[in-house]
Amino acid sequence: MLDRQPVSPTPFLPQALGALALCASLLMTGCGGGGSSSAPAAAPSGEESGREVSDEEVPDTETPEPPPEAEPAGPRKVIFVGNNWEGMVDVIDASTYKRLGRINGIPDQTEREKAIAMNPLDLVFFQGIRVLIGEGHHQYVDDMYSSNDGRLLIVSRPSYADVAAIDIATGEVVWRFEVDGYRSDHMALSPDGTQVAVSASTGNVVHVLDVETGEEQGKFPSGDSPHENIYSEDGKRIYHASIGTVYTPLDSELLGGVTDALLGKNLLDATKGERVFQVVDANSLEIIKTLDLEADLEAAGYGNLSTAVRPMAHTADERYFYFQLSFLHGFIEYDMEEQKVLRLAELPDLTGPLVTRETYVNDSAHHGIALSADDSTFCVAGTMSDYVALVDRDDFSYELKTGIGEKPYWVTTSKDGDHCYVSWSGTDQMSVFNYTSGQEVARVDVGDHPQRIREGSVPEAWVEDQGSLFLP
Secondary structure, eight states, rough: OOOOOOOOOOOHHHHHHHHHHHHHHHHHHHHOOOOOOOOOOOOTTTTTTTTOOOOGGSOOOOOOOOOOOOOOOOOOOEEEETTTTTEOOOOOOOTTEEEEEEEEETTTHHHHHHHHTTTHHHHHHHHHHHHHOOOOTTOOOEEEEETTSSSSEEEEEEEGTTTEEEEEOOOEEEEEEEEEOEEEEEEEOOSSSSSEEETTTTTTEEEETTTTOOEEEEEOOOOOSSSEEEEESSSEEEEEEOOOOOOOOOOOOHHHHHHHHSSOOHHHHHHHOOOOOOEEEEOOEEEEOOOOOOHHHHHOOOOTTTTOEEEEOOTSSSSSEEEEEOSSSSSEEETTTTEEEEEEOOOOOOSOOOGGGSGGGGGOOOOOOEEESSEEEEEEEEEGEEEEEEETTOOOEEEEEEEOOSSSSEEEEEETTTTTEETTTTTEEEEETTTTOEEEEEEEEOOOOOOEEEEEEOHHHHHHTTHHHHHH
């Protein structure tokens, strides 16, 4: 191992279980609202002065014009790595993979946590998130995107139930938006960079915000625990999934199988809440389509699989989607035109006999999938099995990358489409893999529990200011 360096109503039962789980967390710990948010005169010529200018009077050399002012340097293309438990965002050069500096995603930590402590219900959820979802840690940075000009970094902060815009140059909060409920989650940036969609985990909605102002442009309903959001390439649609109550402990495969055999239905699965996959009009925020994944999986012979869609990827034409599902070591292929499941990609389960489904991190066997620009190769995070898999799209053959790090938690394809970035949340590093060669071409030390990775930009002046910064 490598050395580490520093809306439809929801069913009653899942809500009740969630409340019981939060109460349990209070007993263990002793005790984290709603959407807010003139030009000088010319010198006289010879004729105008009443005489001609002779050749002898012309100077041998003309007075040189002053050089034009240098254009300000454009923003630097970078990779952002959000460290969930630490609240810091590492900034990495997108060309050299050198770590350039860090941005504090929670510069208002004292203010925020003081406000939470003054509100008993906010405090309950603040601690509940730590116990039930954060593996004993507060969740400070989940997702982040930069504005087009590299001036702002938009950060979703689960434990603070908000989205905040950080001025990258000054480190100050420019605007802050409180999501519905008590926890913010995954985000998506519109292709034109003007809007960001953020999931409100307990509010069961997705907010769409203006990047520059933080003003809400609208919202749409989801199921329990809204999660992943992806804009279509033309910016006209949002693909969205909710994952249900992944923090409940009722995940026993044995007990679920027994109830399925006796009653024809896995009763434990029924406790996981409403899980939906929606196609949303990005302008009107109306639901265009809702998939019936339960029926589609059953029809394809995979009725035993969870319907909770986790991270997803799709082909360039957005016809074929690839869904990771709760508890699944692999992913499914879904034809969006025909609305049916085509294939199941099964990848190795290297967890061992002592690891049960109840111990999977928020029900995720795998959490992270991306596709190369030519639609030929997947990069998959085998979260519970500590591997990355490069999978051929044609026949689902794969190559495993093991012994590199622990608990890979996210995968992003580079904008040039040639590489994938992987966060190792258990060993606090980020890897870069080349899709064509399959080789790891870079590894970078980052902060505590890296999760989401996004490409963006920062001001060049900010980079220069980091020259003497000590990077732990």
